[in-house]
Amino acid sequence: MSPTSLPPVPYHASARRPSWPALPAALRDAVAARLGAPVVSARTAGAGFTRGFAAVLSTADGGRAFVKAAPAAEQPHLVEWYAREAAILDRLPAGLPLPRPRWSLHAAGWFVLCTDAVDGHTPRLPWAPAELAATLAGYAEVAAALADPPAALTGLGLPHLADLARDDILWWGEVAAGREPPPALPAPLRDRLPELVALESRLPGYAAGATGLIHGDLRVDNVLVDTAGRAWFCDWTWLCHGPAWFDLAGLLLTAYAGGLDADRLFADHPAVAGAPTDALDVTLAALAGYFLTTAAAAPATASPHLPAHQRWSGEQALDWLAHRRGWSRPRPDGAGRPGA
Template sequence: MRGLGDHLSVGERIAFYRERRGYTQPVLAGLVGHSTDWLSKIERGVRKPPRIDKLAELARVLRVPLGDLMGQPVLMEDGEKHMDDVPAVRDALMSPRRLSKLLFGRTAERQLPQPDQAQVFVERSWGDYQAGVLGDVIAALPGLLRTAQELEDLPSGDQRRRGLAVSARTHHLAATTLPIEVPAPRLRWTEETEDGWIVLGFDAIEGGRMPAAPWKPDELASTLDACTIKAEALSTPSAALQKVGLKPIGDGSDFAAWRDLTGGATSPIILPEWVPTDRLDALAELETHWRQAVAGDAVLHHDLRQDNVLIDTGGAAWICDWNWPCLAASWFDLVLLLATAHADGHDATTLFEEHPTGRGVDGDQLDAALAALAGFFIVSGAQPPADWSPYIRQHQTWCGEVTLRWLAVRRDWKL
């Protein structure tokens, strides 16, 4: 057996490996950018264990596996195959169903879990997280995430609403691993009301408010600066995010709305009148190249728009609502964000080209991404109303329109 026994807390494990390395508390605290008091309180159990990303940094400095600090020992002597949770969590977190029922089709008939039963296991893992038993949390996440996604497939009604609440609680447990450098409010606690609502407690953003509509130049600039910081911090998944597991955008799926329209799988009659049907072939051709265009290993927010940003009293921007993380080129997060800026009269193309993540991106790459997103949102918006979100179709149609209009300007098309 490698590492310490399960009876030791995370803080005691840090102290053990620190002493084994010959580090004093001031030295180790300085190596990870914290005070001696911070480290002392963690080792003594006075302070809650650090987030997984900080534990990963401590493990790197102490030169021990992250699992050893979390109390997740690995059997080394027996002949059994080691059960690695990382691929399992990765497969569960970015299941194709998470991005869009429209893109990936209806799920086959199967026995779906019950929300009340699933909640028992989710709450147990939240208890482990609060107690610092992070190894158990990581081990449980693959199964919890698979169950959460199945809960989202429950038929409409009270059971579905309950299932969505349990699913949200599960995914927020998995989302506690963002690197500290990312300008995002930190999740601190969760609570469930008697009538089934999930309350999430995040760090307060002083004076936090949505950016003004239409976009003001200074607030748009602050948001683009936040995107730069995010892109630098998430250029590759951190150790903690690797533990949670992320998949490439569109893994097992495809943005194919325009090709479905030209191929007859979807009738053009569903399209809004302003969509240029004489451009369907050109849009389908651009859409064909989206996957190659946006390929990359950076961690994306994947839903970055005006209502997922907060501006604080100092004018800095904070990125919220990390529900759909995946892997792709960093610049892809700018596409929908700048499409909303284009709608407000800003020069979206120049802003894209001048942004650190957009420099060097070929114009055809950007156009392929715009085409893919425009098709997805426009066709999604044409679907029947959703009982779980009465305004989602209107919102999707608007996102499709602003994205397609930016593409039309770039291509000198008339809408």
């Protein structure tokens, strides 16, 4: 079946990053010194929505490493995010499909994080069945390992999804109270605001009971599929306490958009075991409100493609929810519906 909706910019080309030669010479010298050999080539990462430097560096002695870097003066939030990720990567359980950290440093006013390089690619959309299966299997492995997180991780004082939801994710209530401009909605959904508020409001209570940890930002551009077909999970800045089904719902927005039976993919995944019966609807309502309202307020330090990505993601979440709850007519080709 042909896809019913593709993101406005492919995930593997969503970033806008500085090149290796554009970095300060002192920074390049410091990185090369830490790598132990001159850098002979740099392959800039095309995925992501920040303007931070990110590339696979190859050195004269045949080595390869993945390096992220951000300037403290111009992008202090990125420095904070990369430093947080460095601490998290250093404490995640061994053996999981994620890049292992090597080192970090401050040089020339920049913060640098170096990890092992993964020889892989961002999954292309619409999803290839083998890549989607590998990603879902890989996330099942990660979710199982983080269901009972090690003390080294919990000792970092990681945030809780329940608090993050109340502080930054739940926006329909703000719209209903007149504190946030309402996003543009399709005509059949303009009178559904009370139901959207009621659904999203359940998320903090559901998330509060979770004892495990979740990735917190699971999207296609945070996945790499290696040459053996195994899925790897990157960008661990937003690790938090929460239910694994929240990550899964966010990841499957692209499966729904591609006309796959996302309801079945969600229901059949091990991460959903024990979830409330309306967990998917609650998550879709929250994600739709978050993406649609924040699309208009993307920071200048983000990729220029971020607002379009947020709007598209919000539209997919809302469309999926509407079909599940019978709020709108099915698509003409039946795509995205159970059994499609």
